[in-house]
Amino acid sequence: MADAPGMNATPTDAIGPLSGDHLSVLMQSRERTKPMRKASVYAGFSGRLMMASGLLLAPFAFSNSDTPGLVLAAVLMVLGFREMKLARPMRQLNGSAVTALAVNQAMLGLAVIGYAVWYLVNPGHSAMLSQAQAAAAQNAPEFLKPYESYLGYAAMIAGAVVVQGLTMLFYLSKKKPLASFSSECPPWVVDLYRTGVMG
Numbered sequence: 001m002a003d004a005p006g007m008n009a010t011p012t013d014a015i016g017p018l019s020g021d022h023l024s025v026l027m028q029s030r031e032r033t034k035p036m037r038k039a040s041v042y043a044g045f046s047g048r049l050m051m052a053s054g055l056l057l058a059p060f061a062f063s064n065s066d067t068p069g070l071v072l073a074a075v076l077m078v079l080g081f082r083e084m085k086l087a088r089p090m091r092q093l094n095g096s097a098v099t100a101l102a103v104n105q106a107m108l109g110l111a112v113i114g115y116a117v118w119y120l121v122n123p124g125h126s127a128m129l130s131q132a133q134a135a136a137a138q139n140a141p142e143f144l145k146p147y148e149s150y151l152g153y154a155a156m157i158a159g160a161v162v163v164q165g166l167t168m169l170f171y172l173s174k175k176k177p178l179a180s181f182s183s184e185c186p187p188w189v190v191d192l193y194r195t196g197v198m199g
Contacts, residue, residue, distance in 0.1 A: 029189050033093065035177050039170070040091035043083050043101055046167070050080030050108065068118045075111040079104055093178055093193045101171040109164030116153040116160075 054076030061069030083104050089097040182190055 025186065025189060026192075029181070029185060029193075032177065032181050032185070033193060035174050036093055036181075037091060039098075039101070039174050040087045042170070043087035043090055047080045047082070047084030047087065050076050050083060052080075054080060068115050072111055072115045076108075079108050079111070088196075090174075091193075092196055093182065093190065095175070095178055095182070098171055098175050098178065102168045105164045105167045105171065109160040109168075112160040112164075113157050116156040120150065120153050 054073045057069060057076065058073040060066070061073055083101065086097050086101050086104065090101065
C-alpha cells in the first residue's frame with residue numbers, strides 16, 4: 001500500500017479527524033486484512049465444533065468404559081477452547097496467533113491419530129467408532145467384516161492427516177499477508193487493528 005502524503009501521520013495530525021486520504025487508506029486496509037479476518041472467523045467456528053465434538057464424545061466414551069475416548073474428549077474440549085480464544089488475536093493481526101493456531105491443529109491431529117493407533121495396537125471397544133461400525137456392518141461385504149475396525153481407524157488417521165494438515169497450511173498461509181500488511185501500512189492503521197478498534 002503506497003503511502004499518500006501525510007499518511008504516516010495519525011488522523012489527529014491532519015486538519016480534520018479523518019481526511020479523505022486517511023479514509024482511503026482505511027478502506028484499503030479492510031481489503032488487505034480480509035485473509036486474516038477469514039482465518040479468525042474459521043478459528044471461532046472450528047473451536048466451537050471441537051468443543052461440541054468433545055462434549056458429544058464424552059458420554060459415549062464413559063458409558064463404554066472407553067478411557068482413551070475420554071482422554072480424546074477432554075483434549076477436544078481443551079483445544080477447542082484454545083482455538084476459540086486465539087480467534088481474537090488473529091483478528092487483531094497478532095503474528096503469534098498464526099503459529100499458535102497451526103500448532104493447535106497439529107496437536108488435534110496427533111490426538112486423533114494417537115487414539116486410532118491405540119485401538120489398532122490394543123483392540124477394544126471404541127466409543128467413537130462403535131455406532132458407525134454397527135451401521136456399516138449391515139451393508140458391508142462378508143470378506144470385509146473382519147477388517148472393519150482396522151479400516152475405520154485407518155480412515156481416522158488419514159482424515160486427521162488431511163484435514164488437520166490442510167487447516168495448518170490455511171493458518172500458516174496468513175503469515176505472509178500479515179507481515180506485509182504490518183510492514184507496509186502506516187503504524188496508526190496497524191494500531192487500530194491491534195487494539196481492536198477495527199477488525
